[in-house]
Amino acid sequence: xxxxxxxxxxxxATFLLSAGAWIPMVGPFLxxxxxxxxxxxxxxxxxxxxxxxxxxxMAAMVLTAGVMGHPQLILFGVxxxxxxxxxxxxxxxxxxxxxxxxxxxGLMLLLSLALVFFLALSREMxxxxxxxxxxxxxxxxxxxxxxxxxxxxxQALELEGYGRAVLDILRRIYPSLVIVxxxxxxxxxxxxxxxxxxxxxxxxxxxxPMDRWQAPDHLVWGVIFSGFxxxxxxxxxxxxxINVLIVAMAxxxxxxxxxxxxxxNKYHVPTWMRVGIYFLIAVQQVFFALxxxxxxxxxxxxxxxxxxxxxx
Numbered sequence: 001x002x003x004x005x006x007x008x009x010x011x012x013a014t015f016l017l018s019a020g021a022w023i024p025m026v027g028p029f030l031x032x033x034x035x036x037x038x039x040x041x042x043x044x045x046x047x048x049x050x051x052x053x054x055x056x057x058m059a060a061m062v063l064t065a066g067v068m069g070h071p072q073l074i075l076f077g078v079x080x081x082x083x084x085x086x087x088x089x090x091x092x093x094x095x096x097x098x099x100x101x102x103x104x105x106g107l108m109l110l111l112s113l114a115l116v117f118f119l120a121l122s123r124e125m126x127x128x129x130x131x132x133x134x135x136x137x138x139x140x141x142x143x144x145x146x147x148x149x150x151x152x153x154x155q156a157l158e159l160e161g162y163g164r165a166v167l168d169i170l171r172r173i174y175p176s177l178v179i180v181x182x183x184x185x186x187x188x189x190x191x192x193x194x195x196x197x198x199x200x201x202x203x204x205x206x207x208x209p210m211d212r213w214q215a216p217d218h219l220v221w222g223v224i225f226s227g228f229x230x231x232x233x234x235x236x237x238x239x240x241x242i243n244v245l246i247v248a249m250a251x252x253x254x255x256x257x258x259x260x261x262x263x264x265n266k267y268h269v270p271t272w273m274r275v276g277i278y279f280l281i282a283v284q285q286v287f288f289a290l291x292x293x294x295x296x297x298x299x300x301x302x303x304x305x306x307x308x309x310x311x312x
Contacts, residue, residue, distance in 0.1 A: 005041060006053055012037040013057040014064050017077050031076070035189045038084025040196050043091060050088070054081065075115055082111055087189065094205040097190060098213050104186045109179065131174055136167070172239055176246035187254060211261035212306055215251045220299050222248045253288060255295030257281075262304050 016037070019030035037057070042050030058081055065073035086107050090100045120126055125133070170177070190210075197204040222244055229241035264274055281287040294303070 005045060006056070009037050009041040009053045010057045010060050013081075014060045017061050017073055017080065018064050018068060018070075031080075032185050032188060033192060034077070034080035035084030035087060036192055036196060038081055039087045039091065039189065039193050040200060040202070042085060042088040043197070043202055044200065047088070047092070051085070054085065057081075075119075078115070079108060079111055083108055083186065083189065087186075087193065091193070091205050097210050101183065101186050101190055104190075105179070105183045108182045108186065112178070112182070131171070173243055173246060176243035176250075179247050180250040183250065183254075211258055211265055212304065213255065213258045214298065214306070215255045215295065217299065219248055219251060220296070223252075223296065249292045249296070252295035253292040255298060256291030256293070257295075259294055259298060259303050260291065 013034060016030055016034040019027040023030065038050075038054055041053060044050070045053065058077060061077045061081075062074055065071060065077065083104060086104055087100070090103060095103070116131075194204050194210070226241040226245040226248065230238060230245070233241065260277075264277070269277075281291065298304075
């Protein structure tokens, strides 16, 4: 085991985790990539040696979080380390991209639920109250930051009123937002791992290229039934339906992105143009909706003509 690998592993993991606390704008996105060094170095060094260095990296991350005065980073560190190690195991089994993302997302959701459960016990609250408290704290921190930037008291009260209305909506769709957010974090790490493995000349398990991925055919019934249920039922049933619809459409968003990647690769679109396209999608929410619709209607239109080849 080379010292450069140990230092690179520990330093890289610690930097990514702490980036969200001290780098504005791009810091939170960099923090989402914390699992990458664990995926890369555990694969490179072997699971047993990689696990030893992973423990050292986790200790450095805990120490950094304590020094910076951000103990909540420890919880994120536990989740991201677990994700990185689990992805390394799944990569070693050479599973398909879709199954890897699905299993890793499920693990992260179970782990997050367990952490929230123990946090609720420590505060003598239920899980719902912990979620509401987290959202309220986030709203108060946002308003406080705007006040520090010169927001008047009257404007702060008006902003808080709008914020409360938004929080009421978020509380209803929070389960689906957690699932979608977790799935995105897993997806971005799987996608970035491919580039990282190529740079490090490591074998990347790719039984099915990401630009040919598609959602299960039966998922469309989830969209149909949940969309129909929004108009015919009320109460808890309507709340469940809208969460199911959001999750299903998020899956079709990823399928739409896969279709986009397919045609970018097919027509050999240069990197500078791809960056521009990705930037437009990131800053314009209308493109998210468009990609989700493209993914949904691909079930019938078959833009990439992969259904025909599969059925031959």
